[in-house]
Amino acid sequence: MSPNAANDVTDALAQDFVKFSVESGVLRFGEFKTKAGRLSPYFFNAGLFDDGAKLGRLGQFYARRLLASGVGFDMLFGPAYKGITLAAATAIELARLGRNVPYAYNRKEAKDHGEGGTMVGAPLQGRVVIIDDVITDGASKRESVEMIRGALAQPVAVLIALDRxxxxxxxxxxxxxxxxxxxxSAYGMPVAAIATLADLMQYLRSTDDPALSAHLSRVAAYRERYGV
Structure with a gap:
């Protein structure tokens, strides 16, 4: 596949994902206060992928984006809490596509009975991809990197749904x-996203729904003020 063809596939995947997120009510437009105290014209809440059909479709997007990224990996890791479901859904879809890999996740609090500890699932080993919804301050991803390295495994990438x-x-x-x-920059590993803010804006430019396209100017102004 030529580089241009690969970009076309990724662009199409991103547009399909934005459309799916809007139709699922996960990506909403209006006025929302962010963790940083900003008034954002859009809000992405991956917790609203809240039934079997949505979760299955979401796993497809994660798996396809991961395979398209070209990152070599041996297993998946999902940080508590949202990452747990996302890693499991991605592993299921990868297996359906013929790439069966193990996954693991952590508990917020160590268990003092049974198997004990904070880790659940397959042993951390080899090249590990961290699966989560977004990166805000990066704290949970940094913790994940340290846990993976502490197990003498190698964190190689982070895969998220939306890069703001x-x-x-x-x-x-x-x-x-x-x-x-x-x-x-801090960890020297790539962060792949199914879609970005630029993809979201492209969707608003190309949609036939005037109610959605009306949000483009506010999203563009927000990106002008806070975007990179």
Whole structure:
């Protein structure tokens, strides 16, 4: 496959994912207060992929994006809590596609009976991809990297659903980089996203729904102010 063809596949996947997220009510438009206190014109809540059909479709997007990324991997890791379901759904879809790999996840609190400890699932070994919904401050991903390295395995990439492409910090002291860029710089590993804010904006430009396209100007203004 030529590089251009690969980009076309990725672009199509991203547009399909944005459409799916909007239709599922996971990606919404309006006015939402973010963790940083900003008023965002859109909100992505992966917790609303909340039934079997949505979760199965979501796993397909994760698996296809991971395979298209070209990252070599041996297993998946899902940080508690959202990452647990996402890693499991991705592993199921990878197996359906003929790539059966183990997965593991962590508990927030160590278990003091039974098998004990904080880790559940397959032993961490080989090349590990961390699966989660988004990166905000990157804290849970950093913890995941340390847990994986602590088990003498190798974290090789992070796969998320949506990259907001947004700078951190306060309005009067914005970071020059996004959380994704900071994480990549700190740990020297790629962060792949099924879709980005740029893909979201392209969807709003191309949609035939005037109610959706009406949100483009506010999303564009938000990206102009906070985007990278």
């Amino acid at each position: 492409m947004e700078r951190g910090g306060r309005d009067d002291n914005l970071s020059a980089h996004s959380a994704v860029e900071d994480f990549t």
